[in-house]
Amino acid sequence: MKMLRLPIAYMPLVDAAPLIVAQEMGFAANEGLDLDLIAAPSWSSVRDMLAFGRVDAAHLLSPVPVAMALGMGGVSTALSAVMVLSMNGDVIGVSRRLEDLLRADGHPFDFRDPMAAGAALARVAPDGLTIGAPFPFSMHVELLHRWFEATPLAGIPVTIRTVPPPLMAEALADGEIDAFCVGEPWGSVSVEAGYGALLLPGRAIWSFAPEKVLAVRTDWAETEPHLLGRLMRAVWRASRWLANPDARTAASEILSRPAWLDLPPEMIDRALAGRLVVSSRGEERHVDRFVEFHGGATGFPWRSQAKWIGQRLAQRTGGDVTQAMARAGQVFRPDIYRKQLVGIGADLPGANEKVEGALHQPMPVPSVEGDVILQPDAFLDGHIFDPYDP
Amino acid sequence: MSEPLSIVVVEEDRDRAIAIVDALRDAGDHDVHVIGHATGLARKIAACQPDIVLIDIDNPTRDMLEELTLASGPLDRPVAMFVSGAAGGLARAAVEAGVSAYVVDGLLPERLTPVMDTAIARFQMMRQMRSELAETRRALEERKVIDRAKGLIMKSRRIGEDEAYALLRRAAMDQGRKIVEVAQALVTASELLS
Numbered sequence: 001m002k003m004l005r006l007p008i009a010y011m012p013l014v015d016a017a018p019l020i021v022a023q024e025m026g027f028a029a030n031e032g033l034d035l036d037l038i039a040a041p042s043w044s045s046v047r048d049m050l051a052f053g054r055v056d057a058a059h060l061l062s063p064v065p066v067a068m069a070l071g072m073g074g075v076s077t078a079l080s081a082v083m084v085l086s087m088n089g090d091v092i093g094v095s096r097r098l099e100d101l102l103r104a105d106g107h108p109f110d111f112r113d114p115m116a117a118g119a120a121l122a123r124v125a126p127d128g129l130t131i132g133a134p135f136p137f138s139m140h141v142e143l144l145h146r147w148f149e150a151t152p153l154a155g156i157p158v159t160i161r162t163v164p165p166p167l168m169a170e171a172l173a174d175g176e177i178d179a180f181c182v183g184e185p186w187g188s189v190s191v192e193a194g195y196g197a198l199l200l201p202g203r204a205i206w207s208f209a210p211e212k213v214l215a216v217r218t219d220w221a222e223t224e225p226h227l228l229g230r231l232m233r234a235v236w237r238a239s240r241w242l243a244n245p246d247a248r249t250a251a252s253e254i255l256s257r258p259a260w261l262d263l264p265p266e267m268i269d270r271a272l273a274g275r276l277v278v279s280s281r282g283e284e285r286h287v288d289r290f291v292e293f294h295g296g297a298t299g300f301p302w303r304s305q306a307k308w309i310g311q312r313l314a315q316r317t318g319g320d321v322t323q324a325m326a327r328a329g330q331v332f333r334p335d336i337y338r339k340q341l342v343g344i345g346a347d348l349p350g351a352n353e354k355v356e357g358a359l360h361q362p363m364p365v366p367s368v369e370g371d372v373i374l375q376p377d378a379f380l381d382g383h384i385f386d387p388y389d390p
Numbered sequence: 391m392s393e394p395l396s397i398v399v400v401e402e403d404r405d406r407a408i409a410i411v412d413a414l415r416d417a418g419d420h421d422v423h424v425i426g427h428a429t430g431l432a433r434k435i436a437a438c439q440p441d442i443v444l445i446d447i448d449n450p451t452r453d454m455l456e457e458l459t460l461a462s463g464p465l466d467r468p469v470a471m472f473v474s475g476a477a478g479g480l481a482r483a484a485v486e487a488g489v490s491a492y493v494v495d496g497l498l499p500e501r502l503t504p505v506m507d508t509a510i511a512r513f514q515m516m517r518q519m520r521s522e523l524a525e526t527r528r529a530l531e532e533r534k535v536i537d538r539a540k541g542l543i544m545k546s547r548r549i550g551e552d553e554a555y556a557l558l559r560r561a562a563m564d565q566g567r568k569i570v571e572v573a574q575a576l577v578t579a580s581e582l583l584s
Contacts, residue, residue, distance in 0.1 A: 041450040044490070048447070052485045073456060136456050162457050164450045167428065176429060 003034040006231060009049045010059035012039050012261050013165070014184045014271045015086040015212050017251060018293055019059055022238035024254050030237075031230035042164060043135045050215060051077035056224070057231060059085060060215040066309045066328045067137035070319065080221050080333045081213035081306070082340070083232060083299045085239075087375075089211050089271060089291030090140055090202030091187035092117075092147075094179045095172050098124065099197040099279065109197060111278050111285035114204040114380045118151025121199070125178065128157035132177040134165050140181040142312055143205045150381035169193045183211070184271035184291065185263055191277055192267070198278040201287045206357075208377030210305045211291075213332075221336060229340040236299060236346055243294035248272050289375065296362070296375035297347040299337070304353040304387040306332035311390055325390065329353075338368070347372045356385040395505060396421045398438050400431065400445040400455075410444070410512050417508040432457040442502070443492040444509050447485065455492055480506050489513040532570040539573035542580050 010016045022028045023035040038054075040046040043061060047068070050058040065079035094102065101124035102109070107117065121129070133140040141160055148154050163171045163180070169190040171177045180190070181202070190196040202209060214235060221228055241247050249265075252272055256265040270276050274290035277283065292298050310328025314321045334352040342348065350366040357379045364373045397420050401407040407424045414422050425434050428451040435443055435458060445452055480503065484491055487510040493502060536558070543554040558576075562569045 041448045042452040044452050044456055045447055048485050048490065052482050054485070135453050162432070162454045164453050166450060174429070 002032070003029065004032055004227070005034045005036050006057070006227070007036040007038060007055040008057045008059070008231075009038050009040050009046045009055040011043065011046060011165075013059075013186075013212075014255065014261070014268055015089045015291060015293075016059050016260075017242055017255060017272075018085050018235050018239045019214075020255060020260050021242055021251060022234040025238060025241060027237040027241070028231075028234040031234045033230055033234060035231075035234075043138075047073075047075060050079065050217065051075045053217070056220055056227075057214060057216045059212055061135055061138045062210045062213045062305070063137040063139060063142065063309045063313065064135070065213065065215050065331045066306055067313055069327045069331045070310060070313060070324050072313065072317065073137060078218040079215045079331065080218045080336065081215050081301050081331055082221065082228065082333050082336045083214045083235065084210045084301050084305070085212040085214050085235070085293070085299075087208055087211060087292040087298050088201070088203040088289065090143065090181055090183050090209075091198050091276070092144075092179065092181045092200040092202070093172075093187050093190055093196045093198045094121070095175075095177075095196055096194070096280075098178055101125075102199075109199070109278055109283060109285075111198060111200060111276065111287065112204060114147055114200055115151055117199050117204075118147055118153045121179075122152035122156050126156060128159070129153075129178045130159045130161055130176070132163035132168055132171055132180040132182070133160050134162070134168075134182060136162055137313070139202070139209050139211050140183070142309065143202050143209060144181050145312070145316070146379060146381075146383070147200075147205050150379075150383075169195045172196050185261065185267050188267050188270050188276065189263075191279060194280050197280070198276060198285075201276070201290055203287070203289065205380050206377070207289075207379075208296075208356075208359075208375055210301075213301065221333075225340075228336070232337075232340045233344060236341055236344070239293040239299060240345075242272075243292075292375075295347075297349055297372050298375075299341075300347060300349060301332035301334055301337055302352065302354055302356075303329040303332050303334060304356050304385070306330075307353070307387045307390075308356050308385045311385070321390070325387070329387070342369065345370065349374075353387045355387070357383050394419045394421050395442060395501065396423075396438065396440045397505065398423045398425060398435055398440040398443045400425050400435075400443065400449065400451070402426050402428075402449075406516060409516065410509070413508050413512045414505065417504055420505065428454065431455065441494050442505060445490055445492075446513070447488045447490045452490060458492060480510075484510050484513075487511075487514040488517045535570055535577055536573045539576045542576060 010019055028035045046058050047064055049055045065081050067073050102120055105120050105124050107120040165182050165186040168180050168182050168186050173195045187198050242251055252265040252269040255261050255268045256263055271291050274287040276285055278285050306328045307325040310324040311321055314324030338348055347370040348368040349372045350368055359374055359377045362373050362375055399410050411422045414420050423438050431451055431454040489509050540554045543557055558569055558572055562572045
């Protein structure tokens with residue numbers, strides 16, 4: 001079969017794994033695709049490459065296509081998020097100075113309790129904090145705001161500053177920022193460099209946060225449905241492979257190669273195994289489902305997830321919330337997901353929206369295909385988002 | 391005569407920055423600032439109140455500029471990466487040339503176009519120089535590997551240089567590979583065996 005070369009932009013992160021594995025393990029080749037994966041230097045570059053047609057698909061922060069649909073960020077090409085590539089996978093970390101203050105305050109660095117961590121941080125930094133995040137439109141920023149709102153951090157002045165992940169450790173060392181929220185492997189890189197300690201996993205704030213999506217231009221999705229289907233099936237099979245615990249070591253090895261993340265496999269395995277070394281003292285903490293690629297309908301792009309993002313962006317920037325939610329809902333495409341992945345074993349729930357934040361236990365739900373068991377999606381403070389009654 | 395435009399160029403490399411600034415000043419009576427270091431980038435730019443910000447598309451600190459697209463106060467001037475209307479084609483050309491531009495909303499296309507044409511031409515030239523440099527480096531590396539492989543063959547077979555090269559070339563042709571690949575394999579193997 002003649003291979004079709006498909007250009008795709010990505011950022012070299014652990015959660016780019018489904019695309020890298022699709023190419024490396026032959027899932028793309030089975031669909032007749034040769035993925036030309038182009039590592040981008042910045043998220044704005046990923047967005048521009050996709051918007052201006054340099055690539056046909058991209059590994060993208062879930063809020064980026066939503067922000068674009070709301071007219072934020074300067075580029076307005078219509079994008080569709082056709083599947084969610086990963087859930088969770090971010091970490092919040094602090095500088096060594098704050099680590100010392102927190103330890104003196106009795107914080108155990110249990111990497112678990114967002115309420116206690118927020119309260120402790122507000123106590124030791126009463127004059128305020130500057131926190132680095134990779135992009136103004138990112139789940140990192142959304143998680144930070146939710147964390148502030150639910151804890152005494154709401155009572156201190158906090159500034160979020162954009163810092164590209166590879167520069168995060170340096171910014172921490174220079175005192176440019178006091179803390180950060182970043183995707184792996186960059187939190188672990190900061191710990192290894194001796195500049196910081198990890199305080200919380202992102203999922204302690206929202207246990208089912210759609211982190212990255214597979215995004216395409218909406219007009220491309222309409223003119224190239226067959227090509228899109230081949231790509232989506234390859235990525236879905238790669239995510240299923242990644243969910244197999246026996247595949248973890250191989251996945252870490254693949255991602256560690258110079259062509260991809262160019263880091264020791266052990267650093268990458270921390271995120272995949274959910275065993276993170278949180279400080280220079282070598283303390284290891286275990287987090288279930290630290291980052292998730294498959295299962296519990298992970299890949300299904302719920303319209304309610306996009307609406308939640310749209311609502312939050314509009315509330316912060318002073319836009320019309322109802323209109324923002326309506327526009328945001330159109331960006332995530334469960335209709336395309338259903339059409340392209342029917343009949344291959346993908347979880348296809350009966351609904352396109354769900355109440356976000358209501359599940360504290362795994363819950364079986366009506367499905368069109370597969371036995372769909374939704375995973376807990378609770379927020380740290382029990383916040384509930386009903387897309388029909390926000 | 392309209393007011394001179396205020397332009398900020400974000401570029402760490404001094405020589406490249408000078409080349410861009412010179413080109414822009416030749417193109418018109420513009421007020422051009424260079425910001426080299428990434429620390430506090432968005433704040434420094436905001437302090438300059440520029441009409442246009444130019445930055446290499448491959449610069450990872452570019453994401454810091456995205457903050458500028460969010461006007462945080464009523465007195466802030468919103469900034470957009472220009473893509474709308476008449477400037478759409480210009481934006482595409484800029485992205486292809488490797489430059490991203492952030493432009494204050496409402497800047498007229500006829501004022502923007504000459505600046506962007508100059509910037510695009512300059513960035514394209516620099517990009518070409520970079521790729522030529524990389525190509526030269528690669529060719530040089532390949533030469534070194536081939537010379538080493540030739541040396542190994544000459545020594546072990548006690549033959550001349552031309553004959554050694556002919557052997558390498560034939561092996562490459564037989565295997566459908568590049569000469570440098572065969573040479574590299576030979577060098578690696580000899581390192582393992584010695």
